[in-house]
Amino acid sequence: xxxxxxxxxxxxxxxxxxxxxxxxxxxxxxxxxxxxxxxxxxxxxxxxxxxxxxxxxxxxxxxxxxxxxxxxxxxxxxxxxxxxxxxxxxxxxxxxxxxxxxxxxxxxxxxxxxxxxxxxxxxxxxxxxxxxxxxxxxxxxxxxxxxxxxxxxxxxxxxxxxxxxxxxxxxxxxxxxxxxxxxxxxxxxxxxxxxxxxxxxxxxxxxxxxxxxxxxxxxxxxxxxxxxxxxxxxxxxxxxxxxxxxxxxxxxxxxxxxxxxxxxxxxxxxxxxxxxxxxxxxxxxxxxx
Amino acid sequence: xxxxxxxxxxxxxxxxxxxxxxxxxxxxxxxxxxxxxxxxxxxxxxxxxxxxxxxxxxxxxxxxxxxxxxxxxxxxxxxxxxxxxxxxxxxxxxxxxxxxxxxxxxxxxxxxxxxxxxxxxxxxxxxxxxxxxxxxxxxxxxxxxxxxxxxxxxxxxxxxxxxxxxxxxxxxxxxxxxxxxxxxxxxxxxxxxxxxxxxxxxxxxxxxxxxxxxxxxxxxxxxxxxxxxxxxxxxxxxxxxxxxxxxxxxxxxxxxxxxxxxxxxxxxxxxxxxxxxxxxxxxxxxxxxxxxxxxxxxxxxxxxxxxxxxxxxxxxxxxxxxxxxxxxxxxxxxxxxxxxxxxxxxxxxxxxxxxxxxxxxxxxxxxxxxxxxxx
Numbered sequence: 001x002x003x004x005x006x007x008x009x010x011x012x013x014x015x016x017x018x019x020x021x022x023x024x025x026x027x028x029x030x031x032x033x034x035x036x037x038x039x040x041x042x043x044x045x046x047x048x049x050x051x052x053x054x055x056x057x058x059x060x061x062x063x064x065x066x067x068x069x070x071x072x073x074x075x076x077x078x079x080x081x082x083x084x085x086x087x088x089x090x091x092x093x094x095x096x097x098x099x100x101x102x103x104x105x106x107x108x109x110x111x112x113x114x115x116x117x118x119x120x121x122x123x124x125x126x127x128x129x130x131x132x133x134x135x136x137x138x139x140x141x142x143x144x145x146x147x148x149x150x151x152x153x154x155x156x157x158x159x160x161x162x163x164x165x166x167x168x169x170x171x172x173x174x175x176x177x178x179x180x181x182x183x184x185x186x187x188x189x190x191x192x193x194x195x196x197x198x199x200x201x202x203x204x205x206x207x208x209x210x211x212x213x214x215x216x217x218x219x220x221x222x223x224x225x226x227x228x229x230x231x232x233x234x235x236x237x238x239x240x241x242x243x244x245x246x247x248x249x250x251x252x253x254x255x256x257x258x259x260x261x262x263x264x265x266x267x268x269x270x271x272x273x274x275x276x277x278x279x280x281x282x283x284x285x286x287x288x289x
Numbered sequence: 290x291x292x293x294x295x296x297x298x299x300x301x302x303x304x305x306x307x308x309x310x311x312x313x314x315x316x317x318x319x320x321x322x323x324x325x326x327x328x329x330x331x332x333x334x335x336x337x338x339x340x341x342x343x344x345x346x347x348x349x350x351x352x353x354x355x356x357x358x359x360x361x362x363x364x365x366x367x368x369x370x371x372x373x374x375x376x377x378x379x380x381x382x383x384x385x386x387x388x389x390x391x392x393x394x395x396x397x398x399x400x401x402x403x404x405x406x407x408x409x410x411x412x413x414x415x416x417x418x419x420x421x422x423x424x425x426x427x428x429x430x431x432x433x434x435x436x437x438x439x440x441x442x443x444x445x446x447x448x449x450x451x452x453x454x455x456x457x458x459x460x461x462x463x464x465x466x467x468x469x470x471x472x473x474x475x476x477x478x479x480x481x482x483x484x485x486x487x488x489x490x491x492x493x494x495x496x497x498x499x500x501x502x503x504x505x506x507x508x509x510x511x512x513x514x515x516x517x518x519x520x521x522x523x524x525x526x527x528x529x530x531x532x533x534x535x536x537x538x539x540x541x542x543x544x545x546x547x548x549x550x551x552x553x554x555x556x557x558x559x560x561x562x563x564x565x566x567x568x569x570x571x572x573x574x575x576x577x578x579x580x581x582x583x584x585x586x587x588x589x590x591x592x593x594x595x596x597x598x599x600x601x602x603x604x605x606x607x608x609x610x611x612x613x614x615x616x617x618x619x620x621x622x623x624x625x626x627x628x629x630x631x632x633x634x635x636x637x638x639x640x641x642x643x644x645x646x647x648x649x650x651x652x653x654x655x656x657x658x659x660x661x662x663x664x
Contacts (some may be wrong), residue, residue, distance in 0.1 A: 095349075096573065097616050104609055104612035261447050261451040275429065275436065279433055
């Protein structure tokens with residue numbers, strides 16, 4: 001029983017990180033159709049922001065989250081204005097441009113902050129552990145899980161219940177007709193991109209106490225996040241939630257029973273097969289035209 | 290039109306001749322080895338230009354087929370090493386360290402040179418054909434095809450790293466014999482190796498040119514521009530795409546084999562994401578829709594990188610500059626430097642002929658790529 005619970009908790013912790021990273025990517029991809037390969041670099045920048053605030057100003061992690069969100073969202077906004085908005089009708093080129101941006105970001109961080117590993121301290125109030133049904137889990141991991149779910153609910157509510165969300169849904173269905181009804185789709189795209197980037201930054205800051213911070217850390221996350229989005233279905237936020245839960249638990253189990261490398265290869269092969277036979281994802285009902 | 294073709298052949302011929310003449314001017318073994326590296330990257334760029342520029346298949350995993358070719362050559366050269374390097378019973382050293390007692394079946398055919406050389410070209414080609422059939426048969430195109438090629442490469446890379454006792458794992462296959470054929474030995478630091486690679490590059494370039502000018506090449510370009518329409522005309526689009534994908538893989542495999550000769554080892558980094566990204570950058574800079582442009586792009590970018598690599602700080606900044614340049618080219622020059630030259634060449638004779646320059650300047654802007662879109 002203890003083992004089952006702790007295995008589930010390990011999986012949930014992996015799932016919450018996946019959800020955090022994939023949420024921003026899913027929003028951007030779902031609304032604008034841009035595959036943002038620089039997403040991992042937004043995550044990395046978020047982690048570096050948290051590290052910088054902690055080492056230079058002595059801030060604890062939780063208050064710095066707000067600053068991180070605003071900073072990375074502003075960066076996302078700038079990138080959309082400077083690069084992405086010119087490429088909406090060239091989807092293949094957005095892959096290339098965001099890849100190039102990712103390389104630049106990594107290199108800038110490496111040149112300014114250095115290539116060595118950095119560490120961020122957990123908030124002291126959350127560094128203890130909690131007992132759940134006989135198994136122990138770190139309070140911080142539960143906190144991350146809570147924040148991930150909170151962000152998900154917030155995003156879902158924006159999408160469902162605000163007039164901005166209504167406009168977003170209209171644009172997703174048909175950009176041309178939405179524009180002709182007076183919806184400013186360029187502005188909506190820009191805000192979406194900034195919001196997605198901000199969430200990625202939050203993800204990076206939240207992950208930073210759990211993993212080491214390095215310029216290359218984003219690369220692994222973007223692949224994982226992309227798998228979550230593909231598996232979940234391009235337009236389905238609930239799909240993103242479900243697939244991060246499935247993938248998190250599955251990787252937790254696979255890592256327990258076999259070695260990491262083969263588990264990763266198997267998951268990738270499964271993703272390739274899923275793209276081939278269900279490009280709309282496992283949980284999506286409708287397909288973007 | 291035929292004048293244009295002969296001019297093109299002349300241009301390709303002159304460039305290849307210039308490449309072949311380099312050893313007459315350079316007598317430094319170290320430099321020749323370095324230049325040989327660049328030429329191999331040029332071959333890779335030609336391979337990607339065929340599939341990306343001519344058929345619209347953005348292969349983000351081009352390094353996969355390159356790496357497989359390189360491992361085929363490394364396996365052959367490893368088995369040829371003198372017994373002192375190979376442990377008991379002629380086993381490669383890393384197998385002995387991993388407690389492998391007899392040669393795995395997959396290694397056995399690599400005792401023979403013809404088999405190894407064929408494998409270096411055919412295994413990548415067949416693998417690409419299989420992947421192509423899997424993707425294009427299901428009408429997977431564009432972004433999704435790009436992601437599948439990337440994922441496929443990562444899978445092969447992970448398997449090679451994981452199967453340490455058969456592949457040497459992270460360390461790759463090292464301590465290789467020198468490649469020799471018909472009594473000629475190809476030392477990595479010699480003019481003969483340079484000539485071998487320059488010849489292969491020339492053959493590849495002209496083969497690719499022939500394919501691109503053939504009927505198949507025209508159909509591929511039509512597929513790139515309007516896939517649905519070509520399908521409605523009754524062409525088997527998947528077959529054409531699979532063919533060019535496999536051809537591009539075969540070229541990359543050949544380049545991989547040559548790379549093992551020049552590097553004197555094979556390593557999992559040859560199938561890495563960074564190399565794949567670099568290939569895409571070279572081709573984008575040179576011009577994806579021009580074979581020779583893509584090749585010269587590779588020579589230019591790797592050449593500058595090589596020249597700057599003497600200083601660590603320069604190299605770091607160069608990666609940054611490269612990323613920026615790449616983004617700018619994607620944004621403003623989708624046809625790369627070759628496209629810019631073509632536009633210039635097209636503009637000048639016209640302004641000479643027609644005095645009403647307004648019409649002449651209008652023409653090139655109309656043929657700007659991508660602005661048409663699918664409205």
